[in-house]
Amino acid sequence: MVEMLVALVVLAVGMLGVAILFGISLHSGSSAISRMQAVNLAADIADRIRANRRAGIAPNNAYSGAAADNGCTGSGAVSCTPAQMAADDLYHWQRQLSQAIAGGTATGTVVVTPGTTPQSYTITVSWNERAGVGVTTLQYQTTVQVPAS
Numbered sequence: 001m002v003e004m005l006v007a008l009v010v011l012a013v014g015m016l017g018v019a020i021l022f023g024i025s026l027h028s029g030s031s032a033i034s035r036m037q038a039v040n041l042a043a044d045i046a047d048r049i050r051a052n053r054r055a056g057i058a059p060n061n062a063y064s065g066a067a068a069d070n071g072c073t074g075s076g077a078v079s080c081t082p083a084q085m086a087a088d089d090l091y092h093w094q095r096q097l098s099q100a101i102a103g104g105t106a107t108g109t110v111v112v113t114p115g116t117t118p119q120s121y122t123i124t125v126s127w128n129e130r131a132g133v134g135v136t137t138l139q140y141q142t143t144v145q146v147p148a149s
Helices: 002-051 082-100
Strands: 107-113 119-131 134-146
Touching: 002 082, 002 107, 002 119, 002 134, 082 107
Parallel strands: none
Antiparallel strands: 107 119, 119 134
């Protein structure tokens, strides 16, 4: 009888260890997905910037300005200036950020560095993630250089 109780305790401790390991792996998988989304979305805005090279010269570059839904993409697209397209790109990129990373806490910024040739853009994606008992803010940052022509 005592041997059965000892075996049951050992089995219970083993199952508890498996349950804790499962929880840690779920958290790690979620964190990896968030990081992957941040990298992919930073690459997305970098590609949009490369496609719209004529958005202006720093510090008047439209990618460092405000986002606006100008209707430059989609089925009812209108003819947009490079500055309007940049604002439209930022708008759609920021919407993707808030939807792609769990919790809807992701934000993104594009900073154009003046006086660099080729023009340099620093893209930052920030999001909140649970870490232990609290919440921590994580960040992915990349710099791309885009020639004017």
